[in-house]
Amino acid sequence: MDIFKPHWSRFLHPNGPDPHNTKYTPHSRPIFSSPYGPFPPTPEDLNIHELCFPPNVPLPEDYPLFINAATEESVSLHQFYARCCALARVFRHDGPNPLKLSASPVNDKEDGEILGLFSKNHIHYPMVAHACFRAELVFGGISPASTPFELWWILRKMQITSLMCHESLLPVVYEALKLGSGETDPASPLRLVLDPKKLIILSDNPSLDTISNHPTIESLVRHGSTLPETPRKIRGGDRMAYLFQSSGTSGLPKAMMTSHKGGLHSGLQGMVTAVQGARYMGMEPLSTPQTVLGVIPMYHSYGMILWILRLNLLKLTNVLLPKWDLEFALQTIQKYKITTLPLVPPLVQQLANSPLTEKYDLSSVLGAVSGAAYLPPDVAVNLAKKLPQGKDAPIPSGYGLSEAPSIASPAPPGIFGLPAAPPGTIGYLLPGMEGRVVDPETLKDVAKGEKGELWARGNVVTPGYFKDAKATAEIFAEKGWLRTGDLVMRDQNDIIHYLDRLKEMIKVKGLQVAATEVEDTLLEHPEHLVDDACVSGVDNGRGDGSLFVRAWVVLTAEGRELGEEKVAEKLDEWVQGRLSRHKWVTGGFEVVDSIPRTPSGKMLRREMRDRYHARIKSEGKSKL
Structure with a gap:
């Protein structure tokens, strides 16, 4: 398949639009589509890991993939892949299986092994995620800020059977286990199924084999490196890949499902827009190595795209901050010559307003982007003034939900003949996406220029909430169409204007x-x-x-x-x-x-x- 060839053209559909010669034509039909066109074709059963590391394709020249900015510990691309393969051999339920893991469910109609990932950002977290993909082991990302009660709840909602826990969070796990099976909890029929014998520890000390009698990730990598590799076709496609915490439209957190198809297309969206943007600017796509500042949480859908779903699709080094500290972040940008700043609005605001930015060299930054929440236009301009891009190129803000991580974003003005998206709008639909604007009461499409709820359809949309048919039905009034819960207006150019939140989030x-x-x-x-x-x-x-x-x-x-x-x-x-x-x-x-x-x-x-x-x-x- 073309998607496996090591060239930027693999990220384009054979009939995809030309950024210079194809002109997007707005229309008034209820369903409108992305100016970027459809996704490139992919095999039906493609696994996320095999998109990132195509079988029988040699790895590119080695380079640092992840760096801990505080300790300077690093993992190179080749080390990452070797470690991932070793850990996957340990995780395979049909291999030597020292952890005694069972097969994972392919959807929420089945039960099976689900590994919880309960950790702060860590340079080995993405490796564990890719080992799960390679081993066909479903995992669930859990917020490291969880209280014992919240952890107990989400362990039940995700039906976590085994758990990778950062060493610093072990006390939270022990307190959560004390809350029992949940038999007396009327809020959910799901019981706690975590096996305390299947606790794995992510430690900052690579020399340790066990902590509190639980094996460490490093010990499992070492063990896996002694096991033989069994050639096999790794399955993906519509099979469940991972779960996220999501509050949906109301109530306590739910477990949101993502398939391999959904995850890999979330990763592909940024590749399509990057390639088309570079072609429009007259540059060779993906030819410039990037160095990215890493602060977005890995358990979050935004962080998942950045640190896990796009690995090895382009050459980039991720410099991770253990936690956000404004001056340390500025020192890191200067020291590592950071080129890309993925941020959230409060961090954009801090960087824009702080006099500390004048103390450090930010000339390496080619671009910043904001996500996860609404970015006020004046804040977007104020940070842009301090970066090489200047005030005429405000920080763009992407729009998405946990249930569909990337739905819309501003596009480079002029590409596909598009006018610039005005400040404060969420721009145009991203590759592979379709949209509708619907009256939230009557569920009828509204006319262009009228207010309504944004509905979205595309491969990145979740299949629903794990073992929660009622909550799933609330977000899908029609098959395939996700109700975003956000009030928008679609203007004459098919630019989406965000107006307000319908759901009480x-x-x-x-x-x-x-x-x-x-x-x-x-x-x-x-x-x-x-x-x-x-x-x-x-x-x-x-x-x-x-x-x-x-x-x-x-x-x-x-x-x-x-x-x-x-x-x-x-x-x-x-x-x-x-x-x-x-x-x-x-x-x-x-x-x-x-x-x-x-x-x-x-x-x-x-x-x-x-x-x-x-x-x-x-x-x-x-x-x-």
Whole structure:
């Protein structure tokens, strides 16, 4: 297949559009498509690993693939591949199988082995993911910020049977296991199936074979290097590849499925746009090696694309930061001559506003990009001013969801005859995507220029939520069409304008918070202090597109007796003990007599939010 040949043309469809001579023609039909055209053809059963490392194709010349910016530890491309193959031999359920793993499910109609990946960013995390692909072992990415309760919940939702855990997070795992099987939990019928004997430790010390009597990843790589390689066809296609945490439209986190077909097409989208963009600029595509600053979480769909799904598709070195520190990030950019900055809006804001940027040489940066949340236009311009691209090339912001990681993005002005996407819009559909704008109440397509919910279709869209048919049905009103929950307008040029969020999701520093999860937590306080609760995202006053979580509560008799101030303290402590930091009620608590609702009982969160913003504006304050 062409997709395996080591040349940039493998990322183009044979009948794909020419960036200079093909002119995209906007139209008024309900379904509109990407100006970039379809994906290149791929084999039906292609595995993500084999897209990145095609069989019988020699590896290119070696180079550093991952570098830990803090310790300077590095892994080269050739080392990565050898280690991946070794670990995959250990992970194969039909091989020597020292871990006694079973076969993984191909979809959510089956049970089987699912390996949880519970770790902060680490230079060996992508290797573990690719070893899973190669071994046909399904894995689930879990936030390292999880509390014991959140971990216990997602272990059940993902039906995790074995777990790779970073050594620093072992105490969280042990606390989660103490919560039991979940038999008495009415919120989900799924029980805890993790086998404590199948804990594997990702350690920062490569010399250790065990930690707390659990084998380390390094010990398994060493063992795998002694095992013979068994030639076999690695299966992929529509088979399940991995699970992500997703809050969907409401409630506690769900387990979102991604197939090999979905994952590899998420990786291909950026390759198609990069090749076509370079051709339009008159440059040889993929000819310039890149050095990328690595801070986006690997368990997140954005990080998955960056650090795992595009490996070896182009030559790039990933310099990973253990955590975000503005000055250390600037030192790293200067030291390693970073060329590419994948960011989220709060980090764009920090870089744009900080005087520290004047102290360091940023001339190596060829481009920055933002994702995971809305990027205000002025912030996009302010950072661009500090980079070689200049104010006339604002930082572009991609649009996607966990359920469809990359849906739309601004395109280079003029490519395919396209006009520039105005600041504040989410641009054009990305390769392989189709869209519709639909009235969320009637589910009928609206006319061009009218507001409606964006629906998306394409290979990158999730098949649904693992073992949760009800939640899956909520996001697919029609087969194949994902309801994004976002209110948009499609203009005369088929540019998508983002208007508002229909579903009650709150974006905090690029991470999703389900309003209902925080509301349920408040209502579950053991002292029964609250009769009703409403949670929404409110402006944080910083202009970076991120929000504060604010709660309006109706007190019980016990709560009124205790007093508003004491109730707020107790609720705050309860939330912080149960939920991750980004879900904390940083926007404050407000006691109200009642929560407004529609006649059908639907909570009017937006009304509460709008009232708050109007009051703050009139008072001239940014936050109570």
